[in-house]
Amino acid sequence: xxxxxxxxxxxxxxxxxxxxxxxxxxxxxxxxxxxxxxxxx
Amino acid sequence: xxxxxxxxxxxxxxxxxxxxxxxxxxxxxxxxxxxxxxxxxxxxxxxxxxxxxxxxxxxxxxxxxxxxxxxxxxxxxxxxxxxxxxxxxxxxxxxxxxxxxxxxxxxxxxxxxxxxxxxxxxxxxxxxxxxxxxxxxxxxxxxxxxxxxxxxxxxxxxxxxxxxxxxxxxxxxxxxxxxxxxxxxxxxxxxxxxxxxxxxxxxxxxxxxxxxxxxxxxxxxxxxxxxxxxxxxxxxxxxxxxxxxxxxxxxxxxxxxxxxxxxxxxxxxxxxxxxxxxxxxxxxxxxxxxxxxxxxxxxxxxxxxxxx
Numbered sequence: 001x002x003x004x005x006x007x008x009x010x011x012x013x014x015x016x017x018x019x020x021x022x023x024x025x026x027x028x029x030x031x032x033x034x035x036x037x038x039x040x041x
Numbered sequence: 042x043x044x045x046x047x048x049x050x051x052x053x054x055x056x057x058x059x060x061x062x063x064x065x066x067x068x069x070x071x072x073x074x075x076x077x078x079x080x081x082x083x084x085x086x087x088x089x090x091x092x093x094x095x096x097x098x099x100x101x102x103x104x105x106x107x108x109x110x111x112x113x114x115x116x117x118x119x120x121x122x123x124x125x126x127x128x129x130x131x132x133x134x135x136x137x138x139x140x141x142x143x144x145x146x147x148x149x150x151x152x153x154x155x156x157x158x159x160x161x162x163x164x165x166x167x168x169x170x171x172x173x174x175x176x177x178x179x180x181x182x183x184x185x186x187x188x189x190x191x192x193x194x195x196x197x198x199x200x201x202x203x204x205x206x207x208x209x210x211x212x213x214x215x216x217x218x219x220x221x222x223x224x225x226x227x228x229x230x231x232x233x234x235x236x237x238x239x240x241x242x243x244x245x246x247x248x249x250x251x252x253x254x255x256x257x258x259x260x261x262x263x264x265x266x267x268x269x270x271x272x273x274x275x276x277x278x279x280x281x282x283x284x285x286x287x288x289x290x291x292x293x294x295x296x297x298x299x300x301x302x303x304x305x306x307x308x309x310x311x312x313x314x315x316x317x318x319x320x321x322x323x324x325x326x327x328x329x330x331x332x333x334x335x336x337x338x339x340x341x342x343x344x345x346x347x348x349x
Contacts, residue, residue, distance in 0.1 A: 009054060012056055019060075034156075034157045037088050038091075
């Protein structure tokens, strides 16, 4: 594996990690909001 | 998770943008619009957070179904110019990754919908995903020239799910919204199929103009367009909306029919510019947006007391 390939893999992995992190954070906020709303029902 | 192993020859991990592309974001905008209209037009009220969650789940479910569709059709997509640059046929992603991603999105959308909104809406969302990914994509699309009619059923689910998210029960109105999109899809798509040179035939998908010929396709466009006129106005006839929607629906549908008639009763010639077909297709998109906007406007005007 060339250094360029290694660099590309690292770059993509980082991009995916950020994307997964953002999705998880979104779900945390969404579930919190849903819980608060449904508790009021 | 794949491990970073410097000695292996494994493919590069797929870019997150390719996973995003797998959900067909452009189709999703139409799904979100019609789903939102169903939600806003339904009687009763829904908390904005729950309403947002319902639309979000409809969109994620559509994305999951789209990913499963591309997982199954990767070989077909590779053989067609329009689709050959998609993540799977272009080799930017593992097939199994697309499958697992599709299943994850589908399951998550149904689960969240059930917990946050209601299990009836979740159940119908599940039916719509299975209908698109299995009944349409895997089973019937490669087997019958009626595939567009069947596929139209999949596209007709979002407003129905949006409505049921609010009401929690299935009444005639959400079924009518389903029926309207169902009836609209064949003339919409076949108008496009008449003027776009597609290579569906090359990969063995039996599209109507190829199997039954142009003349038969045109005749069928006419039949669906005629049926759409009374159907689109039925919500008014049964008292589900006021005349604001009813008159708009009749006017729009008659215009649709007026544009469909020249398409239905002509034959293309060598070097045809296909103007009537292009006009019908362009209007069909405006038609759907205008019709659903009218439905929501009708409901809002009624609630605000502008009309009795």
